[in-house]
């Protein structure tokens with residue numbers, strides 16, 4: 222099922238034309254009503270009239286998270302307060318939070334893209350969707366809520382937490398779809414086993430998970446624990462919230478709703494636009510947003526875009542699961558290296574787990590990279606030739622992905638520090654010297 | 655006649671081996687033989703201990719990567735040509751050995767620990783040639 226064939230299956234040429242029109246009118250709007258953007262464009266010598274096609278997008282300056290903080294709280298709004306119907310804010314772990322506003326039409330558009338997303342996961346009128354994302358300033362709960370209502374599903378707005386209640390309602394109401402963060406989904410799955418609830422009493426068939434990075438390994442774990450198909454949804458409040466992109470049943474990346482959110486991949490160092498298929502920082506221009514459109518917003522998420530046609534019939538580009546943050550980028554011997562690339566290599570090898578540490582140093586003016594990888598007991602062979610074989614395979618895979626060679630050092634299990642979320646993945650000794 | 659050997663992955667860090675032997679001593683586990691195969695960064699410690707299953711459990715809890723491997727122990731007389739005779743039999747019969755190490759038992763005999771791809775074949779062969787095999791009771795603590 223496709224919610225909106227007109228836009229989701231639009232011929233690329235037609236779509237690019239539509240994007241051009243939308244960007245052009247958006248630039249005019251922000252130029253007229255946001256002093257920050259007017260100044261920024263004037264500094265670059267750009268008049269709104271210079272932007273007529275999608276090809277002109279690359280002439281425009283970027284917007285960063287810092288720009289949002291500098292204009293806290295309402296500095297980037299393009300409409301009078303009377304037209305704002307909702308505010309959301311991100312919890313800033315560092316510094317001020319960022320505030321986003323929505324007009325009535327923005328909420329409609331958001332509901333539309335979430336409805337498209339839910340349809341991709343097979344959610345329809347007869348489904349009961351348990352929204353266990355937090356409701357509140359965070360966009361997760363309400364974002365899913367409005368989209369689910371638009372689809373016509375029955376919404377259970379339980380919000381996050383209270384695991385016992387989650388399981389009880391899941392069983393009593395017969396929820397068919399679960400929407401929450403992947404880590405909470407895994408937690409609920411484990412709780413289900415612990416509470417010895419019979420799987421036959423659970424009707425869940427699909428899960429819509431996002432708002433934090435997760436791996437394919439987690440996906441299979443969740444699918445197994447809950448007995449569902451797990452879908453990845455992507456979004457960020459600066460752009461709209463959940464529903465910027467979503468996986469279809471083919472699960473070959475997340476389709477970006479490009480008629481509203483125009484994606485680009487750039488080199489995070491130079492800002493240069495990269496072609497489809499190359500790894501770089503994801504940039505969005507939410508051109509149809511009324512309350513707070515942004516010009517080329519830098520998400521700091523690293524991924525690739527693919528524009529070849531998907532088997533599902535949608536023509537929208539697909540983005541891969543984000544492989545990390547551009548802030549994490551290291552430059553080693555002139556090559557851009559992301560710790561997440563190492564992680565993906567280790568995840569793909571069946572004999573390793575992604576417990577690793579990159580140690581960067583400089584010897585005789587040459588950068589060195591050592592990657593420490595923990596030995597997994599089930600793959601530990603007591604023969605040196607086997608372990609050396611493993612080490613060589615890791616080395617070969619790493620150098621083919623990173624484009625530079627690294628020294629691989631096998632270390633004892635549990636010796637690399639881990640913590641939930643922000644594990645230290647890099648020690649850069651070059652900075653100290 | 656198959657003896658359980660403990661193999662432990664050890665980083666080449668000062669004191670790491672001492673830490674391990676300390677843990678075994680504290681848990682009253684006897685080590686009757688050991689050898690280390692090492693590279694620049696790490697080593698594989700192979701040991702014959704008194705209570706292999708308990709030792710594996712204790713070491714795992716202490717964070718070591720441990721593997722239990724089956725090996726064969728063979729007693730050879732402590733005199734010139736003793737080892738040679740045994741090895742000659744093995745190589746004449748094309749049994750591939752992965753690794754081996756030896757320890758002296760003190761009563762005029764040495765014990766050789768052998769790991770081979772096909773352990774049963776090795777045991778049958780050694781028996782056929784009347785070689786004296788190490789029994790579980792010779793090394794395991796009760």
Ligand SMILES: [Zn+2]
Pocket residue numbers: 469470471476531532533534535
């Ligand atoms: Zn698709």
